[in-house]
Amino acid sequence: MERYECDECGACCKTWRILVAEEDAAREPRIRAESKKLPENQSDVLWSFQLFPLPFHESCCFLKGDNRCDIYETRPRVCREFAAGSERCQEARRLGGLPVLLSR
Numbered sequence: 001m002e003r004y005e006c007d008e009c010g011a012c013c014k015t016w017r018i019l020v021a022e023e024d025a026a027r028e029p030r031i032r033a034e035s036k037k038l039p040e041n042q043s044d045v046l047w048s049f050q051l052f053p054l055p056f057h058e059s060c061c062f063l064k065g066d067n068r069c070d071i072y073e074t075r076p077r078v079c080r081e082f083a084a085g086s087e088r089c090q091e092a093r094r095l096g097g098l099p100v101l102l103s104r
C-alpha cells in the first residue's frame, strides 16, 4: 500500500466546504465562537458548524499564515480523518495549482 506524508500545503483547508460536529465544538470552544452555526434546518448530529467558506476568509478560519492549524491539538474529527494522498487531497492540490503529492 502506498504511503503519503502530508506536506502541509494547506489546500484541503481552503478548497472544500468544511462542516464539523457539535462534539468538535464541545472539545474546542473556538469553533463555536469563530465559525458559522448552521441553521436548524441545515444541521444534524454530524454537521453543526461551517468552518469554510466564511465571509472574508480565503481558508478555514483556523488556518494560519504558515499553513499550520491554529487548533491542531483539538481539531475536528473530519480534519483528523482527512488522508494525505487521498482523492480529495490530490484534487484540492490540483485546484490550488500544486503538484501531485507523491508517495514515499
Ligand code: SF4
Pocket: 005, 006, 007, 008, 009, 010, 011, 012, 013, 082, 083, 084, 085, 089, 090, 092, 093, 101
Ligand atoms: S491537501 Fe493533502 S498534502 Fe495538502 S495539507 Fe491537505 S492533506 Fe496535507
Ligand code: SF4
Pocket: 012, 013, 018, 051, 060, 061, 062, 063, 064, 068, 069, 070, 071, 072, 075, 076, 079
Ligand atoms: S480546523 Fe485546522 S485542519 Fe481543520 S480545516 Fe481548519 S485549519 Fe484545516
